[in-house]
Amino acid sequence: MGELFAVFGRDDFLSQLLVHVELSVVALLIGVAIAMPIALATFRSPFWAAVAINTGNIGRAVPSLAILALVFPLLGFGFTPSLVALTLLAIPPILINASTGLSQVNPQVIDAARGMGLSKGQILRGIQLPIAAPVIFAGIRTSAVQVVASATLATFVGGGGLGDLIVLGLQRNDPAVLVGGSLTIAVLAIITELTFGLLERTFTPKGLLVARKRRGK
Amino acid sequence: MSSPAGGPPLAALQDLGPRLFDWGWVSNNLTDEIIPALQGHIFLSFVSVTIALLISLPTGILVSRYRKAYPPVTFVTGLLFSIPSLAAFALLVSLPGIGLGWQPVVIALVAYSLLVLIRNVVAGIDSVPEETKDAARGMGLTPRQILFKVELPLALPVIVAGVRIATVTIIGIATIGAYVGGGGLGDLIFTGISRNFPTRVIVGAVLATLLAIIADLLLLAVERYLRPWARERRA
Numbered sequence: 072m073g074e075l076f077a078v079f080g081r082d083d084f085l086s087q088l089l090v091h092v093e094l095s096v097v098a099l100l101i102g103v104a105i106a107m108p109i110a111l112a113t114f115r116s117p118f119w120a121a122v123a124i125n126t127g128n129i130g131r132a133v134p135s136l137a138i139l140a141l142v143f144p145l146l147g148f149g150f151t152p153s154l155v156a157l158t159l160l161a162i163p164p165i166l167i168n169a170s171t172g173l174s175q176v177n178p179q180v181i182d183a184a185r186g187m188g189l190s191k192g193q194i195l196r197g198i199q200l201p202i203a204a205p206v207i208f209a210g211i212r213t214s215a216v217q218v219v220a221s222a223t224l225a226t227f228v229g230g231g232g233l234g235d236l237i238v239l240g241l242q243r244n245d246p247a248v249l250v251g252g253s254l255t256i257a258v259l260a261i262i263t264e265l266t267f268g269l270l271e272r273t274f275t276p277k278g279l280l281v282a283r284k285r286r287g288k
Numbered sequence: 289m290s291s292p293a294g295g296p297p298l299a300a301l302q303d304l305g306p307r308l309f310d311w312g313w314v315s316n317n318l319t320d321e322i323i324p325a326l327q328g329h330i331f332l333s334f335v336s337v338t339i340a341l342l343i344s345l346p347t348g349i350l351v352s353r354y355r356k357a358y359p360p361v362t363f364v365t366g367l368l369f370s371i372p373s374l375a376a377f378a379l380l381v382s383l384p385g386i387g388l389g390w391q392p393v394v395i396a397l398v399a400y401s402l403l404v405l406i407r408n409v410v411a412g413i414d415s416v417p418e419e420t421k422d423a424a425r426g427m428g429l430t431p432r433q434i435l436f437k438v439e440l441p442l443a444l445p446v447i448v449a450g451v452r453i454a455t456v457t458i459i460g461i462a463t464i465g466a467y468v469g470g471g472g473l474g475d476l477i478f479t480g481i482s483r484n485f486p487t488r489v490i491v492g493a494v495l496a497t498l499l500a501i502i503a504d505l506l507l508l509a510v511e512r513y514l515r516p517w518a519r520e521r522r523a
Contacts, residue, residue, distance in 0.1 A: 132500040134460030137493035140477045144308055144486030220372035224464065227481055237378045241468070246382045253375035264370045 078251030084236070088255065090150070091232035094222045095263075098154055099215050102161025107207075110169035111195075123170045130163035135221040143228045153222075153230025160221050161214045168210025172203030205275045212267035219263045223256050233259070310487040322476070326495055329472035332465065333458045333503075336394050340401035340454060345447075347402075348409025349435065358410065365403035373400070373461045377468045393462065393470030400461060401454040408450025412443025445514040452507035459500040463492070473499070 078084060113119035139156040146152035176199050184194045200207075226234030233256045240249025314322065351358045371379075373396060380392035416439050424438045466474025473496045480488025 128504075129501060132456050132460075132504050133497045134463050134493070134500060136460070136463040136474065136477060137496050140481065140489045140493045143481060144489060216370055220370075223372045223374045227478070234374060237374055241378060241381070249378050249382050253379045256375040257371040257379075260370045260372050261367060264366075 078236070078247055079255075081248075084251075084255075087231060087233050087235050088259075090230075091219075091222050091234075091256075091259070094150070094154060094157055094225055094230060094232055095215070095219045098157035098161050098218050098222075099211070101158045102165055102214060102218070103211060105158070106162045106165035107169055110166055110173060114170055114173035117174070120170050120174045124167055127163040127167035127170070130159075131167070135160055135217070136224055136227075139221070139224050139228050148229035150230050153225035153228055153232075156228070157218050157222060157225070161218050164213040164217065165207070165210045168213070169203070169207045172206030172210075173199055175206075176202045201276045202279065205271055205279065208267065208271040208274050212264065212271055215263050215267050216260055219260045220256075308486055309490060313485075313487050314491060322491060322495070325471070325473050325476055325492070326499070329459070329462055329474075329496065329499065332390065332393060332462050332470060332472050333397070333455065336397035336458055336462075337401060337451065337455050339394070340398045340405055341451065343398070344402055344405035344409055344450075348406045349413070351406065352410045352413040361406060362403065365399075365406060368399045369403040373464050374467065376400075377465060377470075381468050388469035390465075390470050392468055393465030397458045397461060397465070401458060404454045404457070405447075405450045408446050408453075409443065412446030412450075413439050415446055416442045445511050448507060448511045448514060452504060452511060455503045455507060456500050459496065459503060463496050
């Protein structure tokens with residue numbers, strides 16, 4: 072047990088943790104910045120929305136190790152190639168959920184809003200985005216958890232992060248480093264999952280919660 | 289002492305950049321390396337999904353009856369699901385009695401499938417309309433007959449949808465299992481990275497991706513086939 076705690080005191084522990092968090096946060100932010108405009112630009116047309124959703128679905132089927140591994144022959148080793156790969160991984164879940172969420176808003180609700188004289192922009196900001204918010208945040212949550220988990224694999228293409236500790240532990244047959252690194256990553260992923268779950272609930276409009284309760288869900 | 293210009297032919301060749309893809313390697317190693325890796329990958333994924341299904345079906349059925357057990361079951365399987373795979377493999381390897389090999393990989397892959405599978409078994413059973421069950425009861429079917437002849441067949445498309453998500457996820461995660469000795473397509477990726485030989489990496493990664501996409505489409509076809517009422521409605 073004492074050995075395990077020694078892992079957290081290692082010089083490289085904090086720096087690997089920071090690299091891990093940095094990779095994940097930046098990849099997620101760029102992922103949102105790419106996926107959201109695409110979803111917003113395509114959701115009004117059934118054809119382009121379907122293209123976006125299907126592209127996202129294929130993107131989700133690509134194994135995370137495959138994306139990291141495929142970036143390496145093209146961009147080489149290091150932080151930036153890892154960041155590019157993680158960003159590519161972050162996009163599909165957000166794109167799928169944002170597209171489905173926005174295009175599944177009840178057309179009658181939108182008709183009613185139009186009848187009240189709301190402009191396209193007002194309908195988007197006041198009605199479509201709030202109603203789709205829980206679905207969009209669920210996508211961001213999936214993406215965040217996946218990125219935090221996959222950032223572990225950045226170690227294989229020289230991107231650093233907590234995966235370095237796991238690899239070090241396996242190579243030196245040092246269970247303390249291995250277990251310490253693994254547990255930290257697991258805790259980080261669970262914290263991400265719980266935090267984004269909370270965000271999801273915070274951004275669910277009160278009206279939707281009331282409606283959900285009435286339907287008995 | 290040799291100057292950088294000392295070994296010109298080789299250095300000049302290297303300056304051209306490493307060849308991205310070597311078709312010769314692929315044809316030379318197709319039967320003794322690439323196909324066995326693909327088969328190993330399919331086998332590993334298939335065994336894991338099958339074991340996970342054998343656990344999830346009874347668990348899902350029980351949980352759909354004893355509703356109070358559902359939140360804790362999803363919580364625990366959800367926690368398992370959010371543990372990054374490399375960490376899970378590494379933790380399992382360090383446990384006594386497991387060690388390197390396919391065992392930690394199969395254990396982790398099964399654990400990852402449980403959340404999706406159990407959730408879909410329960411959702412599938414829940415989707416059976418109350419009137420349908422009433423009709424079955426009225427016809428004098430026992431609860432066991434209702435389960436096997438009414439509820440499970442009607443829940444099947446939703447269960448297959450879960451199998452589909454689990455299979456695609458598992459095919460992806462299994463590539464990482466090669467790092468702890470699980471074999472499969474990940475072997476090509478990892479040896480390619482360590483030998484700085486992109487062809488291996490590309491073959492492993494592309495095959496793993498294709499395998500996941502093909503499995504996804506096949507199971508989607510099964511899912512559609514099992515939903516004849518949806519087909520009729522569309523026609």
